[in-house]
Amino acid sequence: MKLLLCMAIPIILGACENKTSKKVDESQKECSESALYSSAREHQFIYPDHRQEYSPGTVVYQPKTGRVYRCKRYPYSQYCQQWSPSDRRFEPGTGSNWTAVWDLL
Structure with missing residues (x-):
């Protein structure tokens, strides 16, 4: 189900990125950018x-x-x-x- 949460924002390729430090937020590690990119197509x-x-x-x-x-x-x-x-x-x-x-x- 966590993957579906990631899919709710497919256009934002940096959805798993912490906007202040530009590092991946460990709490959202399961949200891969490749999955987001593919679903954004x-x-x-x-x-x-x-x-x-x-x-x-x-x-x-x-x-x-x-x-x-x-x-x-x-x-x-x-x-x-x-x-x-x-x-x-x-x-x-x-x-x-x-x-x-x-x-x-």
Whole structure:
């Protein structure tokens, strides 16, 4: 849950920085700048919302990883929409076959 707190301020890349000393605040150490940068990137959807609209080039934010992914071109793009509670093979960043379908941005 602490990571979600960090995601609430994705545009501020120095969110974990102490503004007076310019050093990392140890109480917020878990808030990594790379996660903040990735979540700050523009995306069209939050995965898995609106899966029926995913097409080649669609950019999604995956809250489970805090990263942004782009749906690959056809023929791989047909799997970008595929998801169910029992079949998560192509879920970006976490599925067993996600790299066949998504590019990490």
